[in-house]
Each structure stands twice: as structure tokens, then as C-alpha cells.
Amino acid sequence: MTRVLVLNGPNLGQLGKREPAIYGHVTYAQLAEHLIGTGARLGLEVEVRQTDAEHEMIRWLHEAAEEKTAVVINPAGWTHYSIAIADAVVQVEKIIEVHISNVHAREDFRRHSVVSPYVTGVIVGLGLGGYDLALTHFAAQG
Ligand code: DQA
Secondary structure: EEEEEEEEEOHHHHOOOHHHHOOOOOOOOHHHHHHHHHHHHEEEEEEEEOOOHHHHHHHHHHHHHHHOEEEEEOOOHHHHHOOHHHHOOOOOOEEEEEEEOOHHOOHHHHOOOOOOHHEEEEEEOOOOOHHHHHHHHHHHOO
């Protein structure tokens, strides 16, 4: 069974409470449960993680690179400035960057991603459904 790690960066643990007009009312726990269900339907073994600690995210990316595990990542605020996260992302063979909100329709600083040049693809602005689309892509890849 294909394994996929869904990695979420800082403040995404606050989903449901955090700026609901932008990120919606679904909580992080509900999202995690939903994605495990999506994975089961698609024949994927999905593990969902969230951290506010950059070193922990980097360790998870190293683990995925080592084990050749596919990754769906929402790097959240790190997207826009973290060279350390970009340096870890580049080592992962199959990795899709997801943003819940349309970062191009918000503040200027959100328009630039230091991570995007190193990922397989980017899904932006489709809400939580962006994670499902990324999983669907990996399921189709086999
Ligand atoms: C985000 C967009 C980022 O700009 C922001 O810092 C986040 C969430 C999104 O999913 O829309 O934390 O990655």
C-alpha cells in the first residue's frame, strides 16, 4: 500500500478557531480524520502530522526522503521565507505543496513561495479539498 505523509506547518493546528473566514470551521482533528478516510478510499496509507517547530518538520522531511515516502505539505508561514524548509523539501522525490487559501489573492508577502521551485506540484486556494486532490494524484500515480 502506498504511504503518504501529510505534513502541516505552524498554526494549522488552530484550524477551525483560526481566522475562520479564511480557513473555515473544520478543526485540524476533523481534517486529519477526513484525510485518513480519503486515503482508505483511495487505497493509500495516510498519516497526518502538524508541528509549530521547524526542526521537527525538517526531521519529518528527512524521514520521507530516506524512506521514499510521498508527501503532501502545507508549509504555512514557512512557505514564504524558510530556506531551511526549502532545503529539506528539495530532498523529497514526490511532494505536493498545498495552501488552503488563495495566497495570490491576499497580502503581497504571501504571493512568494521559497518552496514551490522544489515540489512536484502546487494546489492553492481550493480549501481543505486541496489535500484530497493531492492524495488523489498520488493514488493515480500508484
Ligand atoms: C497557508 C497560507 C500561508 O500564507 C499562511 O501563513 C498559512 C496557511 C494556507 O494554507 O492557505 O498559515 O499556507
